[in-house]
Amino acid sequence: MAMATLLVMLIVIGSANSLRMDYYITTFPFAESIVKNAVNKALQNDPSLAAALLRMHFHDCFVEGCDGSVLVDSTEDNTAEKDSPANLSLRGFEVIDDAKEQLEEQCPGIASCADIVAMAAGDAIFWLINAFGRRGFTTTDMVALSGAHTLGVARCSSFKNRLSNQDPTLDSDFAKALSKTCGAGDNAEQSFDDTPKNFDNDYFNALTRKNGVLFSDQVLYTATGTRAIVNGYVMNEARFFLDFQQSMVKMGRLDVKEGPKGEVRKNCRKIN
Known part of the structure; x- marks a missing residue:
């Protein structure tokens, strides 16, 4: 089962009674591959688009359902969703446009815009993890x-x-608290959890309450592939400590240069 298809099922199953997991398998077998290639190409140039594509999907689905309406441009007579204050920071529309153009060339009138957004979001999660x-x-x-x-x-x-x-990924009361923080300007500081001076699992507790400060924080709980790990750390702080320690050791060994390939610099600001 493809990640993108699974994401579609989990998010819109309650609002789309006719949703079929095998729809594109029988009507357009290469649809998901085309979207995946378009997403991967974009993410290779700009990895930060991964979170943006996932965010786009949530914004689409939580305003009158997953209908692709967040992609529609404004007209003289109507201000579209993408131009509302809540959506002005959305980006990645060109990725969806690229995928849609390729899909229409291969099989016109089959792949809906809403499904493309959902598939792109699933591919973005996959890309984040694979990175x-x-x-x-x-x-x-x-x-x-x-x-x-x-x-x-x-x-x-x-x-x-x-x-x-x-x-939809941000608690409304917490959003007010963040707005109050930003009242002091762009450089105003906000802690990631309620105990910023303590190394504990409170960060993960915050995510379960939709109190993730950054979208990249909150996505760890909204994404089905990582939610169980977050919940595990909430329930078992010692497990988090152990996993963090092991992951830090692994990171510390990343691309370490030994022997003649490395050097001890006399001045850390300059290469010998």
């Missing part, structure tokens, strides 16, 4: 290392694009 995998990291490593956010803060400029009641 870690290509460096020797597992999904658990990715989640555990993200737990480092339990210490430190984020600046308003990093999360102000999420400040809208229409963002």
